[in-house]
Amino acid sequence: MPVVEFLQFTLSGVVFGMIYAAIALSLVLIWRGTRLLNFAQGGMAMLTTYVAIEVIYKTHSYWAGFVIALVAGLILGAASELTVVRPTLGKPELNSVIVTIGLLILFEGLAGIFFGGQYRSFPAAFSVTGLKVNGTPLGVSRFDVFTVAAVLATTLILAVMFRYTTAGLRMRAAAFNATVARLSGIRVARVLTVGWALAGLLGALAGVLVTPSTFLYPNSMDAIFVLGFTAAVIGGLDSPTGAVVGGLLLGVALSYVGGYLNSDLTSLVALGILVVVLTIRPNGLFAGARLRRV
Amino acid sequence: MSAEATAASAANDGSASLAVEGLVAGYGGVTVLDGVTVTADAAGITAVLGANGAGKTTLLRAVSGMIKARRGRILLADHDVAGRSPEQIVRAGIAHVPEGQGVIPELTVEENLRIGMMSWRRGQRTGRGAALEEEYARFKPLADRRRKLASTLSGGERQMLVIARALLARPRVLLLDEPSLGLAPRVMAQVMDLIVQLSRERGLTILLVEQNARSALAIADHGVVLNLGRVVASADGATLAADVALRHHYLGF
Numbered sequence: 001m002p003v004v005e006f007l008q009f010t011l012s013g014v015v016f017g018m019i020y021a022a023i024a025l026s027l028v029l030i031w032r033g034t035r036l037l038n039f040a041q042g043g044m045a046m047l048t049t050y051v052a053i054e055v056i057y058k059t060h061s062y063w064a065g066f067v068i069a070l071v072a073g074l075i076l077g078a079a080s081e082l083t084v085v086r087p088t089l090g091k092p093e094l095n096s097v098i099v100t101i102g103l104l105i106l107f108e109g110l111a112g113i114f115f116g117g118q119y120r121s122f123p124a125a126f127s128v129t130g131l132k133v134n135g136t137p138l139g140v141s142r143f144d145v146f147t148v149a150a151v152l153a154t155t156l157i158l159a160v161m162f163r164y165t166t167a168g169l170r171m172r173a174a175a176f177n178a179t180v181a182r183l184s185g186i187r188v189a190r191v192l193t194v195g196w197a198l199a200g201l202l203g204a205l206a207g208v209l210v211t212p213s214t215f216l217y218p219n220s221m222d223a224i225f226v227l228g229f230t231a232a233v234i235g236g237l238d239s240p241t242g243a244v245v246g247g248l249l250l251g252v253a254l255s256y257v258g259g260y261l262n263s264d265l266t267s268l269v270a271l272g273i274l275v276v277v278l279t280i281r282p283n284g285l286f287a288g289a290r291l292r293r294v
Numbered sequence: 295m296s297a298e299a300t301a302a303s304a305a306n307d308g309s310a311s312l313a314v315e316g317l318v319a320g321y322g323g324v325t326v327l328d329g330v331t332v333t334a335d336a337a338g339i340t341a342v343l344g345a346n347g348a349g350k351t352t353l354l355r356a357v358s359g360m361i362k363a364r365r366g367r368i369l370l371a372d373h374d375v376a377g378r379s380p381e382q383i384v385r386a387g388i389a390h391v392p393e394g395q396g397v398i399p400e401l402t403v404e405e406n407l408r409i410g411m412m413s414w415r416r417g418q419r420t421g422r423g424a425a426l427e428e429e430y431a432r433f434k435p436l437a438d439r440r441r442k443l444a445s446t447l448s449g450g451e452r453q454m455l456v457i458a459r460a461l462l463a464r465p466r467v468l469l470l471d472e473p474s475l476g477l478a479p480r481v482m483a484q485v486m487d488l489i490v491q492l493s494r495e496r497g498l499t500i501l502l503v504e505q506n507a508r509s510a511l512a513i514a515d516h517g518v519v520l521n522l523g524r525v526v527a528s529a530d531g532a533t534l535a536a537d538v539a540l541r542h543h544y545l546g547f
Contacts, residue, residue, distance in 0.1 A: 166408075169401075173409045176398045182380040183358060183390045184463065185413025 008139025009259040010252055015144040017251020018151040019210045023228025024235060024243035025155065026202035031237045032175040033195040034089060039100040040080065042225025043107035044200055045207035048072045049216055050115050052208055053122055062125050069204045077200020081193050089192075111218040122211040147209045154205060155244060158198065162240070171195060223267075227254075230270050234277045236284025245285065249273075309336035309497040310371035310387060310466040312357070317366035317376075319356040326352040328523040329366070334467070334516075336371075337497040339489065341514035341531065343507045343545055348520040350503040351393060354469045357501070358390035359383040370467060384413045389465035393472045393503075396456035399445035403436055406444050406455055410462030429458040450481035457488065467499045468492065474506050482506075486513050507545035511535040519544050 235242025
């Protein structure tokens with residue numbers, strides 16, 4: 001039935017869209033603070049997923065691996081900012097871009113050395129067999145529902161934190177106007193580290209959620225990163241809302257393309273959507289009127 | 295007690311003088327301030343005047359720690375704060391209102407104001423609501439628009455907002471960079487009145503950078519004229535305003 005098929009494609013698009021949204025959101029967090037694209041975001045997520053898989057094998061507990069992966073994401077994000085990114089701030093922008101690309105290569109190399117290059121399967125928290133309503137398959141599993149819920153919950157917690165807490169206001173002030181923030185006594189450098197830590201956590205979440213459907217290997221997050229990046233640019237790199245909407249839009253669109261046309265076309269269509277959006281709104285769908293240097 | 299703690303504990307009570315002595319500062323290889331000495335008396339208004347590029351804004355940026363002083367001392371009530379970060383300097387009691395860019399339009403009026411209290415110590419945070427209300431009572435137009443985005447404010451209201459935010463840091467010294475820039479003459483007069491009030495009623499020590507020398511000298515107790523990074527004149531406001539040659543050369547009126 002065409003209607004059922006359409007519904008299935010839509011739902012599975014939403015599931016992948018949420019993962020792209022998580023990656024996009026992590027990129028937006030860093031962009032807002034430092035005006036820097038973190039090309040190592042996917043590499044960080046891949047490393048923390050390896051951490052998760054090792055913990056799961058040792059402890060036989062999925063949730064221990066899940067939680068430790070998120071904590072590892074926080075630490076890896078903060079550590080990356082403090083050690084290699086901090087010295088490049090205030091220097092030409094190309095420096096920090098090259099540093100994050102270097103980090104990506106480093107992370108992928110380290111993963112190869114310590115965990116090997118072979119494909120490993122990653123467990124899911126819940127059943128991955130499709131749910132059915134009155135015998136009609138929905139095209140999504142329990143784990144997919146968990147994926148959507150986990151990203152939604154994390155996004156909402158972050159949104160509430162940004163909107164209603166003093167720590168959130170401090171981060172927004174530092175992102176919008178670092179000069180005013182510093183003159184008001186905000187330790188902007190510390191705020192940036194927190195931003196990277198939160199981005200690391202979001203990346204780790206995306207890694208744990210997407211890997212059951214992709215296998216884990218040193219380059220396993222590259223493709224997801226590119227799509228998350230695309231989602232962030234579609235939304236306008238400055239806007240957390242834009243990141244989520246961009247992720248969902250891209251997820252659903254690519255799901256239709258894969259379902260109705262041919263899954264080989266998805267990368268091409270992702271690029272097409274990017275070009276169309278940027279032609280109509282050069283700063284992305286949700287960007288303010290401010291000019292952006294690229 | 296450390297010098298910083300001493301300066302900070304004194305921040306909430308009484309007036310303090312600011313003395314800049316032999317300050318050398320600049321950007322990269324360029325020296326903008328070449329041995330500048332300026333004294334701002336406690337609870338007085340000191341105008342810093344001079345043409346574009348004289349170093350007025352750089353002076354304020356060096357005092358608030360946005361750029362590092364290469365040489366010289368910056369004394370806040372006898373404590374040298376030179377070399378400290380802006381985060382530390384605002385805690386020591388110096389608030390800097392930068393030129394024309396202080397409002398964060400993406401945030402609401404109240405959020406903009408709350409940023410002013412980010413320098414408060416943990417123990418003081420219970421008083422934040424009362425401090426906000428105090429500023430709202432002084433700046434009524436801000437109270438009416440507290441939930442609105444700051445981008446909806448007029449030019450005069452924006453200037454009120456950035457001054458109110460600086461006051462919320464509970465400074466003893468206020469650095470104002472071109473507060474009258476881009477304002478209509480009537481609004482500009484209001485801002486100048488406000489500056490006088492702040493020094494008389496709150497005992498704030500004010501260092502006022504102005505392109506508009508005539509109106510700055512009208513309210514200043516003391517004036518300093520900068521040219522190419524050096525002090526070329528320093529006298530009370532009336533004397534500077536009466537010096538025809540000086541006015542023609544450096545002040546343009």
